[in-house]
Amino acid sequence: MIIDSLANAARYYSVHPLFQEAFEHIQKQDLNNLAPGKSDISSDRLKSIVFVDAPLKTEAESLAKFECHDKNIDIQLCVSGLETIGWKPRESCTQLKGEYNPEKDVSYYADQPDMYFQLGAGQFAILFPEDVHAPMIGEGVVSKLVIKVKQ
Template identity: 35%
Template sequence: MIQDEFAMAGLYAALNPGLARAFAFLDQPGLAGLPEGRHPIDGQRSWAVVARGAGRSRAQAHLEVHDRYIDVQCVLAGVDHMGWKPRRACVLPREPFDPARDVGFFADEPDAWLDVRAGQFAILFPHDAHMPLVCPGPVHKVILKVALDQG
């Protein structure tokens, strides 16, 4: 897991060829005015999901994991109080992993909490179980999905 500010995104482009294209999405004019929902970046290799709304409580949230995609959780407004735990330490699956949706959920408690504030992002790899959208107020986010396999 990596947490940093939008201005520093270029430092992480070398980690995966798709990250540079995904981070370029954040530089577009009018980003804050984009409608909610999915926005294409590079076909099935990367896309963005714009989300606005109320956060959830810790009791309502669950740790999630992905196998094929890196999540880049970018906060435009508000604060996402995000839980984190190493995936290998998760032992309480809530349901079987869904390969079609590339998501699995765990009932484990996070080992750490981080505040991802407006103008910041968190990069979450398949080995990072994460619990996003935990916040008492509204949050406006862009979630970048970047395929591990860029071939």
């Protein structure tokens, strides 16, 4: 997992071959006027999901879908608001809930996070397949942009 601000995004271009394209896409956006929904950025390699004024959840609601992905890396950017995210390394998780869903590229766990962190406007987290996460915890609303990066 990586946590940082957009001002430092270029530092991570070399971590994955698609990160430069992903962050350049983010930088081209008018973040204050994003339209909610899903779109392809680069065929099936990069996809974006935009949440605008999305209601935040209780910790219990978010932990009901304590998730990780096998085929995608998430770049989760907080555009506005303050979001708390729960995290635990996948190797420490022992309570798989159901089967891996290949169509949605998601596995869920019943484990509890090892830690929580917050993202404010202009901050992002890069969550790799080994990062089990519970996003969108808090009060009020948040606007965020999630880039799905194909492994």
